[in-house]
Amino acid sequence: MISQTSEYALRAVVCLAQNPDKPHTTAEIAKWTKVPEHYLSKVLLALAKHEVVISKKGLHGGYVLAHDPEDLPLLNVINAVDPIKHIKSCPLKLKTHGTHLCRLHKQVNDSIDMIEELFRTSTVALILNEPTQSIPLCESVTTQRGAN
Amino acid sequence: MISQTSEYALRAVVCLAQNPDKPHTTAEIAKWTKVPEHYLSKVLLALAKHEVVISKKGLHGGYVLAHDPEDLPLLNVINAVDPIKHIKSCPLKLKTHGTHLCRLHKQVNDSIDMIEELFRTSTVALILNEPTQSIPLCESVTTQRGAN
DNA sequence: TAAATAAAAGATAAACATATCCTTTTATCT
DNA sequence: AGATAAAAGGATATGTTTATCTTTTATTTA
Secondary structure, eight states: OOOHHHHHHHHHHHHHHHOTTSOBOHHHHHHHHTOOHHHHHHHHHHHHHTTSEEEEOSTTOEEEESSOGGGOBHHHHHHHHSOOOOOOSOTTOOTTTTTSOOHHHHHHHHHHHHHHHHHHHOBHHHHHSSOOSSOTTOSOSSSOGGGO | OOOHHHHHHHHHHHHHHHOTTSOBOHHHHHHHHTOOHHHHHHHHHHHHHTTSEEEEOSTTOEEEESSOGGGOBHHHHHHHHSOOOOOOSOTTOOTTTTTSOOHHHHHHHHHHHHHHHHHHHOBHHHHHSSOOSSOTTOSOSSSOGGGO
């Protein structure tokens, strides 16, 4: 439903939100999130281009979040790497439909709208707070990874 | 959000629902739905295997719907060709998470649940009825294709 | 200024989804 | 029975996503 790339991007962003103390390198994030390192590098590049994260080159460089978790909807993360595309005109290119979708494509597009709305209204902060039994990305249930 | 294959399957099923008089061949359906004919052939095969449609070989054969449009949720069509997969256990394979999803993956899975629910409750009949300006798959707004 | 560090960029490969083509099987009609 | 129609199945091709590896560029520190 959402692409592997989006999943990776979400993991990376949550990871950075959990460890806001300093920039983290691609290698670090890759290890923590279990995302293939060189692939993650491309993902982070896209996130930086869309100003979801900020990159810093050189020694002690790495990536940090560009916004507070409260101000960062998951949708922004997803759209940075794999933009949600709405159906705006008839996929069959029927001339009489044009921009007015038939029931079928309206229904499909409604589902896209729903997903978008859900991700627009859920911020990264929402993921961090409300701790359940499982801490995102962390193996242990009692300690944050940053504590190691 | 939904695959090209699912879109094709939905088109084919709606097409058959619009023309319930007799079996229709792959070639006919392909022409009406603007789906590549040989690819559609595989799609219809999957739909038949999942008993969404019924195939009839030989002269005057083709495909018909296996159920009344009222009894056919769009979800069944989608699941026949490209099953919606839920997140059931931690994608990072974190042992302590196991089957108890963290907030991140719960959120993503919730979106999958939402989509599934929407498609479960929308039947093919819903697509046919409530005519808007555009008739599904039909270029003309005044005549059903079957009338040609 | 030199060395070390880390992101950026580019090139290549593997896996998967989509699409096409060709042959075989099955049913129907005369 | 023979001819025809149509689905079923198999093999191959194209395109896109995902993944890996290497080189280049920018930054920091000593």
